[in-house]
Amino acid sequence: SQTIHQWPATLVQPVGSPLSLECTVEGTSNPNLYWYRQAAGRGLQLLFYSVGIGQISSEVPQNLSASRPQDRQFILSSKKLLLSDSGFYLCAWSPRSSGEKLFFGSGTQLSVL
């Protein structure tokens, strides 16, 4: 069966520090991969979307970037965090053949202080 791993679960970072969140998927190949962010009391917002290694689509202008160095690995990064980057970050995958349904990781609660 397929599983998705996301870490760390919680992270507290000072303003201006770098960020690296990692996500890996097991049990499937060539998945679509996503990074969503959820602000308190608000809906999930799609940040990045990838259909393959090195192929990244950015959905909103922001202080963040994403990379996909391997087929089942997706990384969210920032060189310098802002206060507004705080939130709940969720990695997700969907099958290439029927990509509508999302399978989410357990999320990372990021607090930028």
Next chain:
Amino acid sequence: SQKIEQNSEALNIQEGKTATLTCNYTNYSPAYLQWYRQDPGRGPVFLLLIRENEKEKRKERLKVTFDTTLKQSLFHITASQPADSATYLCALGSGNTGKLIFGQGTTLQVKP
């Protein structure tokens, strides 16, 4: 711009009753609509998908309706249980990807 609205107020019901959650949208013609369940501090879990040419879909105690004229979906949980207490998210999409637009969710509390 595209907008999805779910009742931001928590829904409190008694165990055994039917819970009905509403999702309304504007400025969008989705090919499908999905419902997810999210527990505190966890990622959402997929529940049901209904396509624009479907009026109703059921899965065990869950039922979803989709009215593209009213631009509304209703999500029903029959014979509700305290374990159904969670936040339920509505999401819209139109392609063969997970690029979804999510509502802010409605929190359901089922009291024993």
